[in-house]
Amino acid sequence: MANVSIKADIKVQWPQGQSSFSPGTPEELAIIGVDVLVKALGTDAARSFVMQVFERYANEHLAATTNSVAHPLKNAPTL
Template identity: 95%
Template structure:
């Protein structure tokens, strides 16, 4: 895995105000992105969008690891 650092200032405008974020790692950036998706689209639409991204790379994960375990988000119970 690559050592990646991110330098970004993200400002999100909402009807109720604004939010500012400064992620430093890919993990922090992903959490911010998912948080914004959920707030903008709702939980179900955000989950669907994220699943599309995971599906795009699922074959690479299986090829690299030989792991054929089902994706954890696919089997999540829906509220």
Template identity: 60%
Template sequence: MNSVSIEAAIKVNWPQGHSSYSPGSPEELALLSIDLLVKALGAEAAHTFIAQILEKYPLGQKLAPASERA
């Protein structure tokens, strides 16, 4: 497994205030993204959106390392 690090400063403005995040890994970025998606669209719409993405990657499918997919 390749090691990937992310350098990002994410600022979210909500009617109730704002939030700041600094994910450091793809996993943290994914969790943050899903959380924001659910808060913005609701759980059902977020689930539908995520299901569309996951359709591209069937369970058990082996992907080539990112460096070989480019």
């Protein structure tokens, strides 16, 4: 797996104000993205979107790893 460093300044405008984020890793960026999705679309729509992303990359992940126990779709709830 490659080492990735992110330099970003994310500003989100909400009716209640503004949020500001500075992720440094892909994991932090993903958490921020999911947080914004949930706030903007609601839990069900955000979950549907994230599941679509996991489905899109599931085969690539399975091909890249020999141990599929930690696969994000394993034991995922059905919608």
